[in-house]
Amino acid sequence: METKVKSACDTCALYNKDGLKRLGIHTDNFDFIVALAGNPNTGKSTVFNALTGLKQHTGNWPGKTVTRAEGGFEYNTEKYKLVDLPGTYSLLSTSEDEEAARDFILFGKPDVTVIVADANRLERNLNLVLQILEITDKAVLCLNLMDEAKRNKVDIDVRTLSRDLGIPVVPTSARFNRGIPELIQTISEIASGKIVCKPHRIKNVPKNIEHAVKTLTVQIEKEFPNIPNSRWIAFRLLEGDKQIINALKTGEFL
Amino acid sequence: MKDNNIDNIIELSNELRWQIGDEFHDNLTESIYADAADIVKDSVTTQDGEKRFRLDSKIDKIVTSKIWGFPIMFLILGTVLWLTIVGANYPSSLLASLLLDTVHPLLQSGANSVNMPWWLAGFLIDGVYLAVAWVIAVMLPPMAIFFPMFTLLEDFGYLPRVAFNLDSLFNKSGAHGKQALTMSMGFGCNAAGVVATRIIDSPRERLIAIITNNFSLCNGRWPTQILIATIFIGAVVPESLSSLASLLAVISVAVLGMAFMFGVSWALSKTVLKGEVSTFNLELPPYRPPRFWKTIYTSLIDRTLIVLWRAIVFAAPAGAVIWLISNVHVGDETIAAFLINGMDGFGFLLGLNGVILLAYIVAIPANEIVIPTILMLTVMVTGIGGGAGAGVMFELDSINATGDILRAGGWTLLTAVNLMLFSLLHNPCSTTIYTIYKETNSVKWTVVASIMPVILGFVVTFLVAQVWRLLF
Numbered sequence: 001m002e003t004k005v006k007s008a009c010d011t012c013a014l015y016n017k018d019g020l021k022r023l024g025i026h027t028d029n030f031d032f033i034v035a036l037a038g039n040p041n042t043g044k045s046t047v048f049n050a051l052t053g054l055k056q057h058t059g060n061w062p063g064k065t066v067t068r069a070e071g072g073f074e075y076n077t078e079k080y081k082l083v084d085l086p087g088t089y090s091l092l093s094t095s096e097d098e099e100a101a102r103d104f105i106l107f108g109k110p111d112v113t114v115i116v117a118d119a120n121r122l123e124r125n126l127n128l129v130l131q132i133l134e135i136t137d138k139a140v141l142c143l144n145l146m147d148e149a150k151r152n153k154v155d156i157d158v159r160t161l162s163r164d165l166g167i168p169v170v171p172t173s174a175r176f177n178r179g180i181p182e183l184i185q186t187i188s189e190i191a192s193g194k195i196v197c198k199p200h201r202i203k204n205v206p207k208n209i210e211h212a213v214k215t216l217t218v219q220i221e222k223e224f225p226n227i228p229n230s231r232w233i234a235f236r237l238l239e240g241d242k243q244i245i246n247a248l249k250t251g252e253f254l
Numbered sequence: 255m256k257d258n259n260i261d262n263i264i265e266l267s268n269e270l271r272w273q274i275g276d277e278f279h280d281n282l283t284e285s286i287y288a289d290a291a292d293i294v295k296d297s298v299t300t301q302d303g304e305k306r307f308r309l310d311s312k313i314d315k316i317v318t319s320k321i322w323g324f325p326i327m328f329l330i331l332g333t334v335l336w337l338t339i340v341g342a343n344y345p346s347s348l349l350a351s352l353l354l355d356t357v358h359p360l361l362q363s364g365a366n367s368v369n370m371p372w373w374l375a376g377f378l379i380d381g382v383y384l385a386v387a388w389v390i391a392v393m394l395p396p397m398a399i400f401f402p403m404f405t406l407l408e409d410f411g412y413l414p415r416v417a418f419n420l421d422s423l424f425n426k427s428g429a430h431g432k433q434a435l436t437m438s439m440g441f442g443c444n445a446a447g448v449v450a451t452r453i454i455d456s457p458r459e460r461l462i463a464i465i466t467n468n469f470s471l472c473n474g475r476w477p478t479q480i481l482i483a484t485i486f487i488g489a490v491v492p493e494s495l496s497s498l499a500s501l502l503a504v505i506s507v508a509v510l511g512m513a514f515m516f517g518v519s520w521a522l523s524k525t526v527l528k529g530e531v532s533t534f535n536l537e538l539p540p541y542r543p544p545r546f547w548k549t550i551y552t553s554l555i556d557r558t559l560i561v562l563w564r565a566i567v568f569a570a571p572a573g574a575v576i577w578l579i580s581n582v583h584v585g586d587e588t589i590a591a592f593l594i595n596g597m598d599g600f601g602f603l604l605g606l607n608g609v610i611l612l613a614y615i616v617a618i619p620a621n622e623i624v625i626p627t628i629l630m631l632t633v634m635v636t637g638i639g640g641g642a643g644a645g646v647m648f649e650l651d652s653i654n655a656t657g658d659i660l661r662a663g664g665w666t667l668l669t670a671v672n673l674m675l676f677s678l679l680h681n682p683c684s685t686t687i688y689t690i691y692k693e694t695n696s697v698k699w700t701v702v703a704s705i706m707p708v709i710l711g712f713v714v715t716f717l718v719a720q721v722w723r724l725l726f
Contacts, residue, residue, distance in 0.1 A: 041539045092283065097455075120540070122298055126290035148540070153301040161297035175545065204288035206281050212270040219263045237267035238278055248260050 020184060022053025023072035023079070030072060030081035032191040035105055037132055038116030039125050040087030043144045045069070046174040047116055048084040051184065075188050083110070089124075091131045092239075099243075105135050106229070107252055111191045113139040114183070119149035119156055119171070133165065133199035134232035140168045140186050147173040166198040201231060212238060310540050314415065323419040328505065330412070334403045336501050339480050342395035349394065353387035377577055385573025386566050388626040396477050397558045404442065405553035409544035413438050417536055425531055427516045428523025430459035432534060433466075437515060440470025441508075444682055445689040447472075452693075458529045462519050464690055465703045468682045469515040471508050474621030478677050479504045481625060485657040486670030503674070511678050514710070568620035575616060576627060580634050594635055604712060605672040605719030609635060609663065614676070619684045624677065629656065632663035668722045672715040679711030 038044045048054065052071030069084040085104055086097035105113055113136050117125035122143075133139060143156065162169040168186045172179030189195040205213070216234035221227065236244040271278070317326050361383060365375040407413065417434035424431050432454050440447030447467040454460040471479065483503040488496030523529070579589040587595075590612065598608035613627040660669075681704045682690070691700040 041537060092279070097453075123290050123294040126293060127286055130286050130289055148542070155299045155301075157297040157299075161293065164293045164296060200289070200293075202282075202285050202289055204285040204292075206285070209274050209278060209281055212274050216263065216267055216270060219259075219266060223259050223263060234267070235282060237264065238271050238274065239282075240268075240271060245264055248264065 019076040020181075021074040022051070023074055024052060024054050030079040032078065032080045032111040033108065034080050034082045034187055034191075035108065035110035035113045036082060036084045036116065037101055037105065037113055037128070038087055038142075039089055039118065039121075039128055042087065042116045042118040042125065043174050044084055044087055044116045047114070047142060047144060047172070047180075047183075048082060050174045050177055050180045051082055073184070075184055078188065078191075080187065080191070083108070088128065090128060091135075102135070105132060107247070110136070111138060112187050114142050114187065115139055116142045116144050118145050119143045120145060120152055120154055122154075122156065122161075129165065130200065130202055133167065134202060134235070135229045137197050137199045137228050138190050139197060139199065140170060140183070140190060141165060142174075142179075142183055143169055143171045144174055146171045146179070147176065165200045167200075168195060168197075209238075310538075313541060314538060317412070317415050318418045323415075327416060327419060328509075330407070331508070332501060332505055334400065334407075335480075335504055336497070337403065338396050338400045338476075339484065339501060339504070340497060341399045342480075345395040345398075346391055349391040353391050354384070358384065358387065373581075376581070377574060381573040381577030382570045383573075385569040385576070385623065385626055389566055389569045389622055390562065392477055392481070392625070394558070394562055396480060397473060397562065398554060400473070400476065401442070401558050402550045402553045405549050406544045406546070409542065409549050411539050411541045414536060414538050418538065421536075423516055424519070427519040428527075428529075428531055429462045429466075429516075429519040430454045430456065430532060430534070431536065433459070433463040433515075433519070436463050436467060437470050437512070440467045440472060442473055444468055444470065444472045444686040448686060448689045448693055455534075456529070456532045458523075458527050459532065461694065461699060462522050462527055464693060465522065465699065465706065466515045466518050468686065468703065468707050469511040469518070469678070471511055471678060472621065472683075474683065475677050476504075478621070478625050479507055479674055481656070482670050482674055482677075485660065486665075486667055489657070490667065507674050507678050510675075514679070518706070518710075569623045569626070572616055572619065572623050572627065576630055580631070588634075590631060590634060594631065603719065604676070604715040605668045605722065606676060606715060607664065607669065610669075610673060610676070614680060617683075618681065621677070621683050629659055632659055635663065668719060668726075671722075672718055675718065676711045676715050679707050679714055681705070681708045 036044050036048055048069060048071060051073050053073070054069075054071045071082050071084075073080050073082065083104060085101040088098045088101050091098055091102040091105075104110070113132060115129050115132055117129060129141060141161075143158065143161075149156065156171070158169050158171055168190070170179055170183045170186050172183055174180065186195070190197065213231060213234045216237060217230045220230040220233055224230070227233070233244060233248070237248075316322050358379070361379045362375070365379055413435060416438060417431060420434040420437075421431035424433050433451075435453065436447050436450045438447075439450040444467050447470060448464050451460050451463040451467070454463055480500070483500035484496075487503040488500040491499045523531075576590075579593070580591075582589055584592060593612050594608035596608070597611045601607040601609075601611050609628055609631045613624050613631060616627050617624045681687070687700060687704050690703050691697070694700060694703075
């Protein structure tokens with residue numbers, strides 16, 4: 001907690017407690033938008049509360065957050081608006097909550113996407129992480145529930161994981177506010193462009209599909225230069241996603 | 255020109271889709287899982303990490319088993335209610351003696367000493383203040399016990415197991431298994447339960463969940479059930495068994511509500527809301543030891559105080575309305591007496607009385623104030639000396655005194671039973687009705703959800719009254 005006694009921490013960049021103001025629901029004139037995504041029941045709402053100082057009701061059951069919650073915090077004089085998305089296992093189907101989460105990451109163009117994952121169930125959580133990394137390249141993995149992982153003797157090599165995913169990985173125990181200062185610092189560095197991510201792109205794709213995807217990607221990039229997620233759009237077009245086809249036609253990606 | 259290019263891209267994608275065939279979606283999903291496995295292999299090491307998951311699944315085997323699942327559920331619900339009933343008595347009477355016996359006379363003498371006009375003093379002190387004080391004295395203790403216990407269960411991870419147990423029942427009713435979760439939320443507050451139905455994707459099943467959420471006894475009605483059961487049901491058995499009897503009565507009403515939820519869901523899904531039951535995944539989260547004090551603190555602040563505040567906000571004007579209708583005369587009668595006499599006949603048919611029906615009309619904004627309204631109106635109609643004047647809510651220092659007033663108002667065991675039934679089966683409070691409208695955006699479904707439970711309530715209490723009168 002920030003109420004710790006004076007120590008070397010006070011002068012550390014990661015412990016910049018004077019720089020942090022939790023703004024609650026006041027999100028006017030923000031400088032950056034931060035999206036909070038992740039599987040159900042990984043503690044997204046707890047992370048959200050830790051960042052904003054709000055008291056969104058949390059509970060130990062999946063699907064707790066039904067409304068899109070928004071809040072804010074100020075860090076080093078810059079204001080961040082935080083959007084807590086509904087928890088989903090994937091972005092590939094078309095249920096309402098998955099669409100809401102996907103649309104926000106895709107069309108809301110958040111400056112940073114914080115992906116909250118359960119450290120105890122990393123492999124299953126990576127399914128969503130890898131999908132999000134196809135859509136956005138400004139993301140940080142918040143490896144939550146580290147206290148439980150420790151108790152379960154699950155050991156995670158954070159550096160290797162970060163290198164493989166191509167994005168920063170911050171271990172946290174949001175219930176105890178552990179790792180939250182580091183998470184805030186990382187969010188600000190991604191938002192300001194100090195950290196540039198090189199996100200992992202899905203590799204083990206069968207050859208015929210990879211070929212089709214490449215062909216499409218080339219065409220898409222010709223039409224929309226500088227688009228960060230041409231490959232993902234190609235995936236969706238091959239799937240026949242009507243919403244993405246319409247978005248292409250109306251130019252919503254620009 | 256640009257449109258042309260985009261059309262070309264879409265055309266190209268259609269062609270390629272034919273070439274790569276049907277398995278695209280599955281192939282892509284498999285690729286993602288393969289990548290995930292690769293990454294995890296390099297960065298995650300697990301020692302006996304499955305141990306705790308094994309403990310979790312051991313607990314799950316018991317609490318979701320076919321044999322033990324339901325008994326354990328009722329046992330937990332029973333324990334929570336029993337602790338609430340037994341534990342709330344003492345602080346309740348303490349608060350009542352403070353707010354009603356000590357502060358109220360002080361306020362009255364204070365008003366006298368500043369020569370406040372009698373009607374203003376009556377309106378403010380006997381109307382508004384007494385209503386608020388009653389709500390605090392009677393509602394705060396049970397809520398302060400019930401909500402934290404419920405929240406602890408929720409944080410521990412028990413609710414998804416309840417959903418798991420009830421899934422097959424909901425399935426047979428043609429409803430969504432996640433309705434078990436919205437039902438549980440409804441046990442706290444129906445408006446919250448209605449909002450929680452957003453977790454149900456299918457509009458048909460969501461509507462069923464919204465319409466039937468009112469059958470979950472909400473916190474505004476638990477105290478009514480507990481109080482009436484304690485006074486009337488507890489009194490028909492020997493004193494050593496009276497807590498147990500009232501506990502069983504309250505649980506029966508709650509379970510009856512669940513039965514109505516299944517029955518009405520089934521009826522809706524067979525008639526106006528026909529359709530397939532959708533399948534869904536429900537992850538059973540790990541059991542987590544709740545952060546005890548933090549949970550207690552937040553559930554007191556977030557739930558108890560907010561709900562209490564709402565009760566007070568509604569009780570204050572209702573207290574004022576009660577005082578007004580009992581003191582404003584039309585011809586020879588007060589407005590309240592006129593309405594009560596008008597509804598007495600219908601009330602008798604239902605095994606209730608005019609006072610109760612009028613109280614339910616006054617209490618549409620908040621179920622919490624049904625009992626205080628009934629008590630106040632009863633005192634007025636019977637003219638017994640409990641109250642200090644028309645529209646004044648008498649001292650309520652003990653549950654026995656409440657019982658005496660109600661018996662003087664002609665209450666029998668039948669009245670009590672039917673009041674408990676009607677408290678379960680009547681229109682949702684106005685907040686819930688408004689929430690239903692916001693969530694469904696449909697006047698039609700809002701009307702259905704509001705009227706249907708009242709009609710059910712009329713039918714059920716009517717039948718019970720007729721059978722009762724035949725038998726006894």
